Amino acid sequence: xxxxxxxxxxxxxxxxxxxxxxxxxxxxxxxxxxxxxxxxxxxxxxxxxxxxxxxxxxxxxxxxxxxxxxxxxxxxxxxxxxxxxxxxxxxxxxxxxxxxxxxxxxxxxxxxxxxxxxxxxxxxxxxxxxxxxxxxxxxxxxxxxxxxxxxxxxxxxxxxxxxxxxxxxxxxxxxxxxxxxxxxxxxxxxxxxxxxxxxxxxxxxxxxxxxxxxxxxxxxxxxxxxxxxxxxxxxxxxxxxxxxxxxxxxxxxxxxxxxxxxxxxxxxxxxxxxxxxxxxxxxxxxxxxxxxxxxxxxxxxxxxxxxxxxxxxxxxxxxxxxxxxxxxxxxxxxxxxxxxxxxxxxxxxxxxxxxxxxxxxxxxxxxxxxxxxxxxxxxxxxxxxxxxxxxxxxxxxxxxxxxxxxxxxxxxxxxxxxxxxxxxxxxxxxxxxxxxxxxxxxxxxxxxxxxxxxxxxxxxxxxxxxxxxxxxxxxxxxxxxxxxxxxxxx
Numbered sequence: 001x002x003x004x005x006x007x008x009x010x011x012x013x014x015x016x017x018x019x020x021x022x023x024x025x026x027x028x029x030x031x032x033x034x035x036x037x038x039x040x041x042x043x044x045x046x047x048x049x050x051x052x053x054x055x056x057x058x059x060x061x062x063x064x065x066x067x068x069x070x071x072x073x074x075x076x077x078x079x080x081x082x083x084x085x086x087x088x089x090x091x092x093x094x095x096x097x098x099x100x101x102x103x104x105x106x107x108x109x110x111x112x113x114x115x116x117x118x119x120x121x122x123x124x125x126x127x128x129x130x131x132x133x134x135x136x137x138x139x140x141x142x143x144x145x146x147x148x149x150x151x152x153x154x155x156x157x158x159x160x161x162x163x164x165x166x167x168x169x170x171x172x173x174x175x176x177x178x179x180x181x182x183x184x185x186x187x188x189x190x191x192x193x194x195x196x197x198x199x200x201x202x203x204x205x206x207x208x209x210x211x212x213x214x215x216x217x218x219x220x221x222x223x224x225x226x227x228x229x230x231x232x233x234x235x236x237x238x239x240x241x242x243x244x245x246x247x248x249x250x251x252x253x254x255x256x257x258x259x260x261x262x263x264x265x266x267x268x269x270x271x272x273x274x275x276x277x278x279x280x281x282x283x284x285x286x287x288x289x290x291x292x293x294x295x296x297x298x299x300x301x302x303x304x305x306x307x308x309x310x311x312x313x314x315x316x317x318x319x320x321x322x323x324x325x326x327x328x329x330x331x332x333x334x335x336x337x338x339x340x341x342x343x344x345x346x347x348x349x350x351x352x353x354x355x356x357x358x359x360x361x362x363x364x365x366x367x368x369x370x371x372x373x374x375x376x377x378x379x380x381x382x383x384x385x386x387x388x389x390x391x392x393x394x395x396x397x398x399x400x401x402x403x404x405x406x407x408x409x410x411x412x413x414x415x416x417x418x419x420x421x422x423x424x425x426x427x428x429x430x431x432x433x434x435x436x437x438x439x440x441x442x443x444x445x446x447x448x449x450x451x452x453x454x455x456x457x458x459x460x461x462x463x464x465x466x467x468x469x470x471x472x473x474x475x476x477x478x479x480x481x482x483x484x485x486x487x488x489x490x
Contacts, residue, residue: 221359243290345387357400425442
């Protein structure tokens with residue numbers, strides 16, 4: 001029942017759908033050895049908090065289990081495969097490495113080797129891994145964060161540092177499908193550099209040419225496309241059965257159930273071109289009808305449809321109604337208390353990710369009246385309620401919008417609110433390095449766009465904010481981007 005996963009409290013605080021066939025490293029995690037782990041009897045003891053992860057021995061296997069407070073039970077989230085710990089070397093391709101991780105990216109396929117030495121930059125190792133295996137460079141931040149997390153010592157049962165597969169995402173609410181359909185079949189790379197140029201890596205700041213790398217403009221959006229399709233489908237079915245007993249009128253109607261089956265079939269078989277506006281409006285109808293406490297997997301299904309076939313969204317006639325439905329699911333009419341409830345934070349996260357997926361080249365012309373509604377609704381949310389994970393979703397939304405309106409003559413329509421939200425992302429204490437970087441790219445795209453804003457007296461404020469962003473991030477790629485951005489506004 002991995003679809004019932006709730007993420008670690010410091011991460012998403014709700015519904016972590018890491019799947020039970022996820023591959024994790026065996027024998028040694030940090031300095032913890034396999035023979036030191038408890039047996040299955042440890043699962044008879046209740047967890048100490050929501051999302052707690054423990055490792056247990058099951059005969060010759062090592063399993064990872066996560067505590068689910070809602071069911072008061074341990075849920076299996078993975079089996080462990082081989083990796084090398086900090087105390088020994090392993091050969092890979094004729095070279096010695098401190099770590100060689102096995103990464104499963106598709107069921108039924110052999111794991112890919114991810115080598116890493118402790119003295120190298122995780123982004124360099126991530127870049128090498130993706131290039132070697134012909135994987136989309138849009139995953140470079142996740143692979144680098146995966147390396148960073150899993151090369152530090154782990155104290156099982158007490159530490160929040162858990163082994164995370166970058167493609168299943170235990171540290172993020174990114175369900176992964178049990179087929180390759182939504183992962184790598186139609187990769188969207190994070191391109192950068194001037195139009196027509198691909199010599200710049202925006203994550204490392206390196207360039208294949210000579211001279212200092214130029215990142216801007218970035219014109220390829222970053223849709224949230226990963227999904228655990230089987231888990232999502234099962235969760236929706238379970239919640240629908242519950243709804244039948246509590247409010248039969250809210251449950252899926254036969255024709256809706258048939259369309260949901262079509263959606264899951266299309267995603268699972270990588271036939272997303274068959275998805276249409278009708279599928280989107282049907283999902284929206286269910287979102288509108290279901291209670292906010294159980295609507296999260298339906299919102300997430302909308303995210304996947306929007307991300308995998310943006311042309312389907314283009315065909316939606318009443319986009320304003322769709323946006324209104326999403327923000328109602330985030331309880332827009334209720335006070336934005338800080339901190340948000342787990343349910344509301346999760347719904348806000350998934351709503352923001354869904355809207356981020358609406359901003360793709362094939363999604364239709366923007367700006368439009370519905371985009372103005374989006375930015376008005378987002379701007380009404382107090383900056384204090386944005387958490388680390390919702391901020392990353394927001395920053396990605398702002399980045400994606402900046403990509404698709406770059407050449408628009410009417411981009412000034414939502415520009416003030418767009419810039420205001422970028423300022424929120426960059427200035428928020430909860431923003432991590434990736435949120436800051438994507439927010440900076442969004443700002444850079446705006447100031448070098450066709451509708452370049454006249455900052456006037458605000459220039460000094462943006463200079464201070466971007467400089468503070470570079471200092472807070474501490475990454476060279478961010479400092480280089482800040483230098484480029486500031487050269488454009490001076």
